[in-house]
Amino acid sequence: MKEWCTARELADASLASLPDTERGIQLFAQREGWNDSVAYVRRRSGRGGGLEYNVSLLPPSARVEFERRHRVVQAPEPAAVNVAPTLGSGLSDRAARERDARLAVVAAFQAFERGQRLGNASRSKIFVDAYNGGTLIIDAWIRDLIPQLSPRSLARWCAARRAGRADRLAVDRAAARKGKGVLDVACNGRVRAYLLALIAHNPHLSAQHLRTLLRSEFGDQLTLADGQLVEVPPVRTIQHAVAKLKKDEEVALTKLSHPDRYRSTMAPSGVGTYRWVSEPNTLWMIDASPVDALCVDGRHSIYAAIDIATRRQKLYVSRTPRASAVALLIRKAIMAWGAPDKIKTDNGSDFVANDTKRLFAALDIEMELSDAYSPQQKGHVERVIKTFQHDCATLLPGFVGHNVADRKRIEDRKSFAARLGEETAETFGVSLTGAELQAVVDRWVDTVYEQRTHSALGMSPMLAAAGSKRPIRTVDPRALDLLLMPVTGMRTVTKFGIRVDNFHYVINAAFPGDRVMVRQDPIDAGRIIAFDADSGAYVGDGICPELAGVDPAELLRAKREITTEKLAEKTREARKEIKKLTSGRSLIERVLEVAQRDMPNVIALPKREEKHETPAISAALDAMVPREAPQASAEVLAMQAKLIAEETVVPLRTAETPHQLWQRALNVIARMRAGEPVSADEAMWLGGYREGPDFKARALMHGDPIETKNPAASWTDAAGQQSL
Template identity: 55%
Template sequence: MRDWLTAREIAEEQLPELPKTESAIIRLAKREGWNAHPCYVRDRAAVGGGLEYNYRLLPTLAQVTYVQRHMVVGLETATPEASTEIVAPATVSNRAAMERDARLAVLGAFDRFARGMRLHQRACMQIFCDRYGMGMIKVDDWVKDLVPSVSKRSLARWRSLKTNGADHALAIDRSKARAGTGVLDTANDGLVRKFLLALVAKAPQLAASEVRTQCRYEFGDTLEVVSKGLRKTIELPPIRTFQHFLKALKETHAVELTKLTNPDKFRSTMALSGVGTLRHITEPNALWQIDASPVDALCTDGRHSIYCCIDIATRRSIWYVSRTPRASAVALLMRKAILAMGSPDAVKTDNGSDFVSRDIKRLFASVAIEAVVSDAYSPEQKGHVERMIKTFQHKFAVLLPGYVGHSVADRKAIEDRKSFAARLGEDDAETFGVSLSGAELQEAVDRWAETMYAHEPHAGLGGRTPFQVAASSTTPIRTIDERALDVLLMPAVGNDGRRTVTKFGIRIDHRHYLAASILPGTEVFVRRDPNDMGRVHAFSLDGGTYLGEALCPELAGVHPETWVKAQKELRAEIIRDKTAEIRKGMREINKGPALHERALAVAARDIPNVVALPKREERHQTPQIAAALDVGTSRKRVEPVATDAQREIVLADLAPQRAFENVTPIRSDPTPAQRFRNALDIEQRHTAGEHVDAEQLIWFGSYRESAEYKAQRAMWEDFGDQAPGLRT
């Protein structure tokens, strides 16, 4: 509806209480001073100039007629905050949102209708409500359906809610307002509803009649409900009520029931899934994802599996076709991908046996690739490769001869293209038109990845193609020599590849592989050459040192006797080289003292400069010891008693020898008295803290335990320092 009109346009409207010609309207404007209201008159911007008047300058009846003639109640008459598109908040149903928008449209129309009216507010509301009810105000169909009529009281209440900012109170869905108040919702204090919800989750295939039967078994033929504050007993509702209730229950709890009854559908359509979680991966080869899936097409040599490797940053993909899923296929895929794109920093896989085998873990560790394994049954954690395989299956596999469909239903539809009579006696190859072999399929997949997918714009790459992203990257690529990669891909023997070399060589599968350069007792890690069963390669246990190759004469096609003889000669030469230096050292040792002399000399150096004092002794006696002493004697043993003459002789021996000049001693060996005097001197000097030679201390220690020392000591203790030869 236009708010500004020229004098001609006002005259053309033929409104009541106004002249019918343009000149008469101009004279009326001058006479009533319309031009004196700057807010309601303005210069006409169009060609020809003149003035334009706001319709609110017109008399009341003329305004009402003009508004009801041109104003249409709809979203355009709602408040500026009202959207031109019906959008329901998360907590408001679509029906309630439409009710709110219709009421806001009516309020907006009333505000425009009443603005400028020279009438009381209640009079304006009465006129608007009357004309709205009589259809004299144009209304959009959807508004008329939701608000067929309006009263002054309702209009006043709506305006009050809008003024107080409570627009949400205008959103009323009468059907939702009654939700949760039905018989089956409230019966038995809500226990019936809980039981039915659990029953639907356990057996979603049950019909309403079966559900009612189960409810009868659980609660009987009557239910308890509360109506208007009073508890009463009612009969079990009919099947129709159960049908409506189950329909509403499944809609209300759609997510929970899908999680319990169809986990795969919940994971693919309802489970929370992050978008753009790998957008920080911008460098090529920072992260790869690999996965496998059966190809949705048959080959002449059977159905194959397709392994895919995708670079997250560039979306480049490498494919490998394998007859059966196994770890060797993953290894060959990695070889192909590394040679084509370089070595990655990390590779993410699922926890399938072919991806987490020992050989694959060993390969990743050998080339310094971090292996990241997703959680079990969580394909969303490697969504890029999952999406890549789906793209292949839906865009390229459908073009292949031998396509069998993505599901059982698809396969059935393809089979049904021929009548049963036409298929009678045919095999799958004839039915599905199989013509490609596995090798031909590999070639076709590689061509599709290089010529089609690599040059298609990708939304995740900002509209660029994988080829463009890879070509524009300046990140250095880590390359691996093909020969080294082939060796690292050789399978390890046995479960872990560990073997211990014996005198017979390396035993593998009841055969012995000889390697003269590897000495017996060495633990090695062995890889088997897949192209030569008679040859293996030995490494250190950590794989960081190559020790040499070993051959099995029978499998290598070599004469066993000749090969063993050559290996013995080589081994003998190696042993001679290794023992030459050792033999030289042995000869140097033989030139010196004997080993026991060396040991005794070291022991003597370790003896501390301390002499132990004599310990107090007690004679131990038992009847058996006494009896043993009597053996060989016919009379009782008598202790010898020294006579005076004998004492004289001993004292004479202990007396110091006089020095006679020009006299040559008859003998040079020291006497017992001299040895005792020497022992006393050593003991006294040691007790006084004077230095005593180690050899003298050793002699004193052994002499002190002799019978001679003990006899001399007894005599010295009897006579003391007065004994001849001991005076100081």
């Protein structure tokens, strides 16, 4: 940032609290005593002389406005790195980006406070307010990670930077919480193993069942690693934990609970001008365009790279435009020419992808982007592509022309009747595959283009490169294989492995259901390299037995042995718990025990009861009373007496029915009218029964037996009438 300004420059800046004329600035400097400061005023060098003032002398409001216009918060320039890959940093991508964003803010603050005469608190307050107010120019990725800033956070970051502990600024909260839940660490991991065993033993258990069984096995409180006791988590927490456990241990659970399904679906199975550019590798340009020729496997794109100084070029044929094609083109050119200082390209998605930017940074290559819709800014590579299309592509079988009109004229070579029903490949004479097209293109570049005199050089590109004395920055091919390996995309591992271009690759360290990012080895078609889709960690190499020349049976046997060993390790604790479950108390007994423990210590008081009676209920009970049977013979009676003596008869009814009570009342009333003796208990019972609803209801239907002289006859008549 510019730190020294003349009076005219300050006047032209029109800053707050300052005059807007040169003379006004000079008078203001005299009033404020700027000219007396030896450290912040100096003589202007160059023609005209005069004084220059340091921006530290400006009033706070003017200083903030000046900083807002000229200060840029961005990541520090990457230092030159070794092109060889360095693995094992221990930080996730998210944590590294958080650290870099905080370091960028710290670097901007240190530059802001340089030369300030304010106290540290005031400097921090002004910088934080400017950051939060959006008056500082901030990279978008930094603003996304750090939307707001506080003086306390800024002080902590500066202290960590001064102490050389920049990695403390790396934050990945998701990774920090992973595997540290109560159900993961309680009882030294036994709770997690027990849950896994329960799910494998009975996948239909609900979260409520699981919580109850946990309480049965471990008690109402769980012991953490530090000895602290915590309550068993609620049902909702167990639901989330079980869902995550099922996702993380899908293969192991399937192996435990559904062996047949595991064997059938998851078990391993077979699978302007640039005249200033005078030295080679100072500047490259790259671009891409569809090839004006068809192949038997579709239309391909051509990626071109040109070295501006020597006009050398390299071409790469790709099925589809993607960042991996850019990486392969760069690899091919670096292997032939060495690493460049700068590469210029357009704003295509495959050129500005994050993978491409990371490759450029890792190789210490500066990226320069041309303006949108400005092909003239990269005219050299545009010319190279045109030369290829009008020279090499025109001679290829399957040439379709450079535009729609050319294609129509080629089609019109045959009459419509001759083309009717004919395939496109037959019309244009398509015969080359993409690999064969690549071989033809390479031969054309080596034998035709680079041997031909270039008008701008006065010699061939080959001679121009041979005459240079600049050292070539070579790169270890192994590093390029890792850094520039094409990405075939995200894949899900199945029991057959990973499928790439209709071939299956077996990865020993991966399980079915794992999501991996796959890089295709450009040298060995039978090998791929897999990385974890979330963390980016290396998973393992994938081998295709058909392309690698490996016995599929041997590869499958090795895969099965490794998988069996890993699953045995994963399921060892769960198998122990399953044995305990099958040999000990049943699950329902454990649930009932916990339920009994949870029952409230309350005894219900008896409630007042009253009998509900309706005419329909009475009629139904009458129908249930057996009718009087005819007199049995003496022999039958003797046999019944014998059976009664030999067997104990349990009466079906222990209480009198309403009909029997009514008959009993009629009998007592008849005996009282006949003058026969009646016990006191019977008399008291009759008095109570007469006041009840049953007696009153039957008296209304059959007549009151007290008022009737012959209650038995009244009952007989009523019964006979009822039977009618």
